[in-house]
Amino acid sequence: MLSEIQETRVGSLQTFQSTQLVKDKYENILEHLDSGIILFNRHGMLTFINVQMARLLGASRSSIMGCSLTQILRQSQLSRFNKRKILRIYKETIFYRKRHHELSDENGRYWLLTVTYGDQMDGDFLLSAKDVSEHKQIEQTAYQNDKLAMLGKISASIAHEIRNPLTAIRGFIQLLRPHLLQLGKDEYTRIILMEIDRANDIICEFLNSSKPSAPQTISVPVIPLLKEVVLLTESEALLKGCQIVLDEGQLSLNILVDVKQIKQVILNLIKNALDAIGDVGHYHVGMIKLEVKEERNNVDIHISDNGKGMDHNTLTRLFDPFFTTKLSGTGLGLSVSYRIIKNHGGTISVDSSVGEGTKFVISLPKAK
Ligand SMILES: Nc1ncnc2c1ncn2[C@@H]1O[C@H](COP(=O)(O)OP(=O)(O)OP(=O)(O)O)[C@@H](O)[C@H]1O
Ligand SMILES: [Mg+2]
Incomplete structure (x- = not known):
């Protein structure tokens, strides 16, 4: 009789342990999913948050687990930026009951938040965040x-x-x-x-x-082309107390381009860099660096400056026609440059931070 009870106990213990194992396993999967997940219960208390969501909100999981929104917003280790982000998410999704909410993080990545609530959630609000930057x-x-x-x-x-x-x-x-x-x-x-x-x-x-015309491409050495443009801008640079440095390391590289159009692009970028440096102030020692790198079938031209840099809003709009932050700008320089590079089958990308500077990388087809 006793052994029968013991057997039943051992059996239920094993069932409990295996249920626990399965639970741990699923929790582990949820925790490390590449999408962010957060769960608020009917009383507005945070009951679950996975690694990705904590990263997105800039919060430590252990410190906000079990907290209400007010308690989360009181946490001193959370930055103001992240507090504002959390408040906005909470307001849009739980307060206004919007099914979808979009936000961007400090690295410029876009996230789509989807909310699930209702009968099947037993009063809980499940928010999942998906990285939709590429889309x-x-x-x-x-x-x-x-x-x-x-x-x-x-x-x-x-x-x-x-x-x-x-x-x-x-x-x-x-x-x-x-x-x-x-x-x-x-x-x-x-x-x-x-x-x-x-x-x-x-x-x-x-x-x-x-509206740049179709490029008439020829094979030209990249360094002499850059040198000519630098020459054109040197006097303006001098006036602004700015130095333009061209790294002549890759002398033998040739690109397949329409020379006039590519010169126009480089000129636009250097002029923008000079403006950005001029905006920092008189005592700032301006520096514009031009470098050439070979990348498989392409040649990359890096143009970096230590000017004022760009904020997120400017970064998302700088290639738009007529977008300018300058009093006398037309806002056509970069949109035309973008089109020219695209017509060449190339790409143009940018990396910038406020107060530090900006780097443009133009990738163009290498001449065989
Ligand atoms: N190197 C840079 N550093 C900081 N901001 C930049 C830089 N390059 C471009 N920008 C920003 O991008 C905006 C758009 O540049 P774009 O060259 O298209 O127009 P613009 O320079 O304002 O006018 P335009 O070139 O027609 O005279 C600029 O107004 C500026 O705010
Ligand atoms: Mg410009």
Whole structure:
């Protein structure tokens, strides 16, 4: 009889242990999932948080487990930025009951938060966060291309609308020329024609710069190309007390590019760097570095500066046409550069931090 009871006990202990093992196993999986998970109970108390979610919220799991929102927000080791983030998530999802909420972390990665609640959750609120940065990047590139296409269309229609009357005016002035000559006013004709031509040139220049034509690529050595652009900007750099250093290590590398267009891109980037350095203040010793690196079938051109750097908002919009933070900027420099590099089958990327500086990397096809 006793042994029967003992057997039953051993049996239930084994069942308990194996249930515990399974529970631990699943908890372990949840804890280390690459998506973030957090669970609040019906009283607003945090009952579970996994490693990824704690990382996203910048919190230590043990210190916030079992805490209410107010207790979490009182924690001194949590930064203000992260407290604001937690409060926003709580408000949007639990308070306003929105099923989805999007946020970006300090590394510029995008996260999509999905909330599950209702009958099946027994009063709990389950929030899961998924890294959607890549998806977002594809979305942004598509948006960027749409905007550039729109800009191309607007430019073409402006050109059409302005060029046509200009051509008509030019034609009539030429017809009037003999009469004006008789009146001794040929000088006026000359000036009118010259000004019409100037206006036409301005339109052409704008069109060419906002809508780069298909690149006429040739193989050119990259270092001499960079040297020429540096030469063009040296006097401006000197005025700003800034040094431009070109690392000439990769002398033998050739790239397959449209020289005029790539010079325009490098010039845009150096000018932006000079502006960013100029904004730091007079006593700052500015430095712009140009380096060339060979990467498989590409050649990477690194252009870095120790200027004022960019905040997150600027970083997400800097390739948008007409986006500028400068009083006299057009905001076309980088959007045109982006299009030129794309037309070459290359890429342009940027890394920047406020107060430290910025680095652009242009990757272009290597000439065989
Ligand atoms: N190296 C850099 N450092 C800091 N901010 C930069 C840098 N390069 C670009 N930016 C930011 O990106 C914005 C867009 O640059 P972009 O070259 O497209 O236009 P812009 O320089 O403002 O005007 P434009 O080039 O037409 O004169 C700038 O206004 C600036 O805020
Ligand atoms: Mg610019």
